[in-house]
Amino acid sequence: MSGTNAGSSLDAELSGLLGAHWITDGSRLEALRGDRSGLIAEGRGIGLAEPADTEQAAAVLRIAAAHGVPVVPRGAGTGLAGGGVVGAGRIALSTARMTEIREIDPVDQVAVVGAGVINAELDRAARQYGLRYAPDPASRAISTIGGNIATNAGGLLCAKYGVTREAVLGLTAVLADGRILRTGHRSVKGVTGYDLTALLVGSEGTLGVITEATVRLIPRPDVEPVTVGAVLPDLGGALELCRELQAAGQRPALLEIMDARSLAAVTRYLPEADRPGPFAGPLGAGSAAVIVQWDAEGAGAAAERAMRLVDALGGRAIRCDDEAGGERVLGVRRAMNPALPNGTDVLIEDVCVPRSRLAEMYAAIARIEAETGIEIPTAGHAADGNLHPHLSVRAEDRTPGGEIPERVWDAAARVFRAALDLGGTLTGEHGIGVLKARWLRDELGDESFALQRGIRQLFDPRGQLNPDAVFVADDPGANANGDTVP
Ligand SMILES: Cc1cc2nc3c(=O)[nH]c(=O)nc-3n(C[C@H](O)[C@H](O)[C@H](O)COP(=O)(O)OP(=O)(O)OC[C@H]3O[C@@H](n4cnc5c(N)ncnc54)[C@H](O)[C@@H]3O)c2cc1C
Structure with missing residues (x-):
């Protein structure tokens, strides 16, 4: 935005269009500087636009484009890659009223x-x-x-x-x-x-x-889901169980894995009453967990086989034949997020490798832990090879502003490299956002990177939409398309 007149005219046009749904209140804009990734954008946005429908959203974008002001689309702000953070010089365009x-x-x-x-x-x-x-x-x-x-x-x-x-x-x-x-x-x-x-x-x-x-x-499936939650003596046993459960030609509805550090964090966080079966008792130092659920015909037989496998591997398990019981078991895995939330002390990552290479990915993470001294509790979706390494920030590495220190990002970069070397990806589900833009080219390669940048330019030649996300500018102060951002 170039100057006060342009600013006040933008303000007048958007408040004329949206009335009370053009919001410039400081506390609302302050909240939009962050999402759930822990990233905080520099400065506050210009305002928050809450159009009621497609036509109003189009009008917001026309006005923003006429003033050369970038727009960041915003849903609920639960993103884990910093893609929805709204900083200085940007307008947030929220879909909060498009709820029909x-x-x-x-x-x-x-x-x-x-x-x-x-x-x-x-x-x-x-x-x-x-x-x-x-x-x-x-x-x-x-x-x-x-x-x-x-x-x-x-x-x-x-x-x-x-x-x-x-x-x-x-x-x-x-x-x-x-x-x-x-x-x-x-x-x-x-x-x-x-x-x-x-x-x-x-x-x-x-x-x-x-x-x-x-x-x-x-x-909706017409059978009740059958769930097995197991604690194995070590990660090797948990990985072996996951391999067996998938090699049988069956497809569980879900299959989750937690290593020893993840299980320990959840055990500290969840009251004993919320930890069913083997999760309630004392756990061995290296214990790891597997949770599996089936929701189709044959679920009972599959669960029986899983219980036998757990036994043979020296583990203990609980079986639940109803949805409510299954939810209690899954609560153990879901507690990982509140037990180790993203932010000053933890960076949650999101690599994905072919399922057959999960054990190698876990081994690589253990090596990176040993070499960097950074603890990396890792849980994930074993069914699709998607792991969430939670890189911990040591007390002595904390930064004054609470940002993730470069030392932790260096360890994360090694985790990404390991995933790529195993035929995997930097992000299975959270996206590139702002936080992982600097590694995008490593995965895509030069040809694909250039083509993707060209696609963005074709859609948005002036780089108006979410200019800080996905691509890193080649020049400081420039957006993904190389234009200078106000
Ligand atoms: C506790 C917790 C658990 C999570 N679990 C998972 C999980 O299991 N799997 C998973 O994939 N993610 C997970 N996430 C991450 C997050 O919830 C997802 O990325 C989700 O899809 C983001 O939706 P949102 O509405 O919050 O979008 P936001 O966070 O507001 O935005 C995310 C990105 O999408 C863009 N965007 C939002 N709305 C629009 C739109 N209408 N048009 C164009 N662009 C838009 C934003 O610009 C931003 O780049 C989790 C997050 C939390 C906090």
């Missing part, structure tokens, strides 16, 4: 929803028709469908039912200059032209603001 579930069609098995609908609310609405919205990030009770699509969110069930991309059929999005784009279809099939829907999924607010989505619903 417009349609649920039990024949087409689709829903048409506003981008601000909370994931769990859509699933609850679909339940009335015997259907479910399958993508289930652990943040499903608090994150939006738009944010889930923008980050291509995954969840515990995604090895069986797919990540968000598999559930998105069509989108309405507003481009940086205010043009409204409609992509995809609501039919089961549709292959006309390039798949712009898939391109927008996972674009982290850099290609367009998603305002509405047509998503696939699937029938």
